[in-house]
Amino acid sequence: MSYFNQRPQLVRLLFGILTLYIFGLMGINIYKFGKSPSDENVFQDPPSTEYFIVNVPAQLFDEQSRNWVPDSIRIGDMPTSVNDKTFASLEQAREYLKSLSDTALVTLKVVRPTEKPSHLYRLRKSSLSIDQVKSLQPTAWVTAVTERGASDRAGMKVGDLITRINGQTFKNVNEADQILRKGQIGKAIEYEVLRNNQLLTLHVTLASFGFPIGFLLFVTCGLLYMGIGTFLVEVRPQFTAARLLALFFMAIGFAMVSSPIQRGLDSQFLIIARNITSGLSVLFAPSLLLHSFHYFPKERPELLKRRWIRIVGYALGAGMFPASRLLPTAGIISAICVYMAYVFVVPLFFRKEAAADYRRMNRVVQWTSLAVGILSIAFALMAPQLADRAIPLLGYLGVALLCMPASYLYTIHRYRLMNLTLRIRRNVQYSFVSVLWTVFFILFIMAVTSWLVQTHFNLPYIRITGQSIEVVDTPPTPLEQTMMEKGFLVAIAITATILLSMVYKTVNRFIARTFHRARYDYRRAANELADVMSSTLNMTDLARGIVEKLSTLMQLKKAGILFFRDQSACCCQEAHGFDGTTWEEFCMSIDKEMVHGLRQFSGEVSVEYLPLPLKERFRHQEFHYIIPIRSKEKLVGTMLIGEKMSEAPFHHEDLEFLSSVAKQASVAIENAFLYEELAEQERLKHELAIARRIQLESLPQSTPDIAGLEISGVSVPALEVGGDYFDYLNGDPTTLTVIIGDVSGKGTSAALYMSKVQGIFRSLHGFGLGPRELFIRANHLLCKDLEKRSFITAMGAAFDTEKKQFALARAGHLPLLHFKAATHSIVTITPRGLGLGLSPEALFATELEEQRISYAIGDVLMFVTDGITEGKKQNGDEFGEERLVTILKEHSHASAMTIRDLVISEVKAFAGDASQHDDQTIVVVKVR
Numbered sequence: 066m067s068y069f070n071q072r073p074q075l076v077r078l079l080f081g082i083l084t085l086y087i088f089g090l091m092g093i094n095i096y097k098f099g100k101s102p103s104d105e106n107v108f109q110d111p112p113s114t115e116y117f118i119v120n121v122p123a124q125l126f127d128e129q130s131r132n133w134v135p136d137s138i139r140i141g142d143m144p145t146s147v148n149d150k151t152f153a154s155l156e157q158a159r160e161y162l163k164s165l166s167d168t169a170l171v172t173l174k175v176v177r178p179t180e181k182p183s184h185l186y187r188l189r190k191s192s193l194s195i196d197q198v199k200s201l202q203p204t205a206w207v208t209a210v211t212e213r214g215a216s217d218r219a220g221m222k223v224g225d226l227i228t229r230i231n232g233q234t235f236k237n238v239n240e241a242d243q244i245l246r247k248g249q250i251g252k253a254i255e256y257e258v259l260r261n262n263q264l265l266t267l268h269v270t271l272a273s274f275g276f277p278i279g280f281l282l283f284v285t286c287g288l289l290y291m292g293i294g295t296f297l298v299e300v301r302p303q304f305t306a307a308r309l310l311a312l313f314f315m316a317i318g319f320a321m322v323s324s325p326i327q328r329g330l331d332s333q334f335l336i337i338a339r340n341i342t343s344g345l346s347v348l349f350a351p352s353l354l355l356h357s358f359h360y361f362p363k364e365r366p367e368l369l370k371r372r373w374i375r376i377v378g379y380a381l382g383a384g385m386f387p388a389s390r391l392l393p394t395a396g397i398i399s400a401i402c403v404y405m406a407y408v409f410v411v412p413l414f415f416r417k418e419a420a421a422d423y424r425r426m427n428r429v430v431q432w433t434s435l436a437v438g439i440l441s442i443a444f445a446l447m448a449p450q451l452a453d454r455a456i457p458l459l460g461y462l463g464v465a466l467l468c469m470p471a472s473y474l475y476t477i478h479r480y481r482l483m484n485l486t487l488r489i490r491r492n493v494q495y496s497f498v499s500v501l502w503t504v505f506f507i508l509f510i511m512a513v514t515s516w517l518v519q520t521h522f523n524l525p526y527i528r529i530t531g532q533s534i535e536v537v538d539t540p541p542t543p544l545e546q547t548m549m550e551k552g553f554l555v556a557i558a559i560t561a562t563i564l565l566s567m568v569y570k571t572v573n574r575f576i577a578r579t580f581h582r583a584r585y586d587y588r589r590a591a592n593e594l595a596d597v598m599s600s601t602l603n604m605t606d607l608a609r610g611i612v613e614k615l616s617t618l619m620q621l622k623k624a625g626i627l628f629f630r631d632q633s634a635c636c637c638q639e640a641h642g643f644d645g646t647t648w649e650e651f652c653m654s655i656d657k658e659m660v661h662g663l664r665q666f667s668g669e670v671s672v673e674y675l676p677l678p679l680k681e682r683f684r685h686q687e688f689h690y691i692i693p694i695r696s697k698e699k700l701v702g703t704m705l706i707g708e709k710m711s712e713a714p715f716h717h718e719d720l721e722f723l724s725s726v727a728k729q730a731s732v733a734i735e736n737a738f739l740y741e742e743l744a745e746q747e748r749l750k751h752e753l754a755i756a757r758r759i760q761l762e763s764l765p766q767s768t769p770d771i772a773g774l775e776i777s778g779v780s781v782p783a784l785e786v787g788g789d790y791f792d793y794l795n796g797d798p799t800t801l802t803v804i805i806g807d808v809s810g811k812g813t814s815a816a817l818y819m820s821k822v823q824g825i826f827r828s829l830h831g832f833g834l835g836p837r838e839l840f841i842r843a844n845h846l847l848c849k850d851l852e853k854r855s856f857i858t859a860m861g862a863a864f865d866t867e868k869k870q871f872a873l874a875r876a877g878h879l880p881l882l883h884f885k886a887a888t889h890s891i892v893t894i895t896p897r898g899l900g901l902g903l904s905p906e907a908l909f910a911t912e913l914e915e916q917r918i919s920y921a922i923g924d925v926l927m928f929v930t931d932g933i934t935e936g937k938k939q940n941g942d943e944f945g946e947e948r949l950v951t952i953l954k955e956h957s958h959a960s961a962m963t964i965r966d967l968v969i970s971e972v973k974a975f976a977g978d979a980s981q982h983d984d985q986t987i988v989v990v991k992v993r
Contacts, residue, residue: 105214290318623707788815886923
């Protein structure tokens with residue numbers, strides 16, 4: 066077996082040859098049988114070559130009372146045994162009877178040709194004479210005659226013994242059948258029959274045979290057996306269990322097909338081939354079943370290690386052939402019982418050694434096989450008593466026999482045996498159920514119609530006049546009765562047609578719903594999808610709405626939708642029919658190559674036409690069609706369509722509907738993109754407004770009260786947030802450090818750095834540092850975190866009100882404007898220094914200079930950022946430092962707040978309609 070396990074293709078080839086042989090042989094036999102001429106009767110070899118030519122008084126054994134009752138052996142009865150002994154010839158029987166005394170009781174078993182069951186008679190030997198019995202030449206015993214068939218019309222009866230056909234004798238029924246087949250359909254042939262010891266001549270006009278329903282059903286079941294066996298070995302040839310079951314099913318199927326078709330073949334070679342194949346099938350089918358027990362539903366080591374079980378099983382099968390030729394009927398039946406008992410009983414002795422899961426998995430097969438076996442044996446024993454009803458009942462037996470392979474297929478499917486999952490596609494189920502319902506409905510209508518036609522209705526006589534309708538007791542005339550009955554039938558027919566039509570349509574709708582075949586209204590579906598697309602602007606909700614509505618309307622197992630931004634990145638994905646993990650993994654696998662592959666297709670496309678890598682991805686997710694969604698020739702999305710729940714194929718109108726949905730979706734997706742962009746802008750605007758408020762709130766909200774100093778500062782960002790900074794750092798009422806700074810650039814990044822600088826300065830100021838030391842330490846921290854292209858300029862002035870001095874340090878910032886009241890002049894103070902974050906610590910400290918400057922009452926100090934001096938008009942002219950000096954000189958007498966506001970307003974007036982170019986920050990300190 067292991068040899069074939071490693072060579073599945075060889076197994077397929079060998080079984081293919083066997084299948085062609087078996088199906089070919091059966092196909093020829095069935096065709097010949099169905100198309101050959103027929104006398105529409107069934108005949109077989111007689112049970113005996115002798116028959117009684119006179120009536121002989123005897124006692125009959127009554128099966129019901131179990132007693133002997135007076136009766137007679139009748140003319141035509143054929144003896145089959147004497148005192149349970151069979152004899153090859155009449156002379157042997159005569160010699161045996163001579164050995165008995167005249168008073169001895171003789172028991173005869175006889176077969177009455179008109180009745181298949183045998184009868185048991187008892188009589189004295191003196192009452193029995195050999196002259197009462199006559200030998201028969203080879204005959205054909207008629208066991209069934211089709212009612213109103215060709216033989217019935219010619220007068221043939223059950224029990225007739227055919228002695229000649231067209232004047233020709235024959236040796237057995239096969240030769241008789243060949244003589245019959247030489248006749249022509251529609252022409253009569255001559256039969257010489259023996260009936261009640263009288264020869265009769267009958268002329269039978271041959272008919273085309275056709276197939277009785279029961280016979281056809283039984284043969285069909287046999288073909289299904291063979292088909293199931295072929296299927297198993299073709300899909301799983303590498304499994305021993307599949308090969309053995311295939312052989313078993315094919316053997317049983319061939320026996321079922323060939324057993325009722327014993328006539329038809331006109332070639333001696335084909336007859337021999339059929340008989341040999343049928344014999345081998347019957348003999349070895351039980352042995353194959355026993356062998357399959359070793360491997361199905363799983364291997365049984367306790368049986369495999371006992372090789373004698375298999376060897377004896379096949380030996381018994383081989384021994385049945387000589388037994389059937391040498392033993393009498395009772396012996397043959399006994400041999401069959403022993404054979405079957407060995408097949409089914411021996412494995413039971415080792416059942417306790419079998420694994421628990423084997424017993425659990427084999428339960429359905431075991432009980433089904435037992436029931437089928439009992440039913441088959443019962444039918445075989447009862448067949449002689451059934452007479453003409455045997456053929457109709459044969460069809461029901463065939464259907465019952467199908468339960469056995471059905472139990473095997475059920476077990477294979479339930480426990481996934483042999484790595485095989487059996488499943489009938491839903492569209493096939495729908496077709497089968499629909500056809501079955503239609504056939505049942507037609508048969509029901511035919512039955513109702515037949516009943517109506519054959520039923521006599523005792524209708525009351527209703528007389529209809531121009532003025533009244535009355536029921537009359539007097540009987541109607543035949544014409545009136547006929548008209549009443551026809552009218553009644555017409556009324557019933559109309560009513561029945563309406564009711565049955567409603568029932569038929571209702572059941573059809575139920576079947577369609579059950580198998581998801583209810584047709585959907587394309588127009589209504591399109592309108593519902595349009596409502597979803599028009600009422601939803603959110604991208605995720607739009608995708609989810611399209612997928613769910615599409616899946617519901619088209620009844621899809623799986624569906625998905627992908628949105629692409631800029632024809633490259635997947636920005637949204639929704640699906641129906643997936644678990645979260647599977648769909649997420651699929652979405653994560655979407656890359657530019659995949660999107661590029663989808664961009665090549667403009668219309669709906671089957672996944673089978675995609676490039677190989679893409680095809681494998683989509684087939685793995687069970688998608689069948691891809692519908693690109695385009696807007697202005699750009700790929701904005703794609704719909705992924707899986708199989709229908711009905712498992713029916715997609716039709717042209719389905720694909721047209723999907724294409725129409727894609728066109729509608731393109732507009733909705735573009736709107737969703739715009740909505741997302743607007744929402745994003747609103748979100749950013751809102752967040753920037755919050756950031757602006759936070760930034761402005763982080764600037765000094767109150768001015769410190771320092772004796773002798775009036776201070777006022779403001780910062781106006783060019784955008785929502787800015788990079789300018791000012792702060793008041795004071796530790797006690799006599800000291801104040803003013804810080805002003807400007808981060809390179811503007812906007813969000815500059816604001817973040819500004820916040821960082823503010824935190825650093827406030828943290829370091831707690832150590833009581835002067836401006837120079839404060840900047841040095843701040844530079845140490847900022848050099849590690851600032852981007853290379855970013856830097857910060859700053860200026861710090863630490864005021865000592867008792868000494869009327871301030872220490873000034875400048876890290877690359879604009880000069881300080883000092884208005885001296887004593888001389889009414891402005892001095893520009895520019896200590897050396899590099900911007901923060903631009904240079905290493907040593908160089909920064911070396912270059913950074915701190916100056917100590919004295920001030921007097923009336924002096925004004927102005928700290929500004931470059932947003933003030935570089936304020937621009939639309940033509941590009943800058944506000945400049947000179948205008949700033951002029952404002953300071955002309956308004957030095959004003960308060961610090963007035964000077965501050967005046968500068969801001971002048972810069973704004975100078976720029977006019979031009980937008981603010983840079984953040985504008987100013988701090989004014991006036992000495993009082």
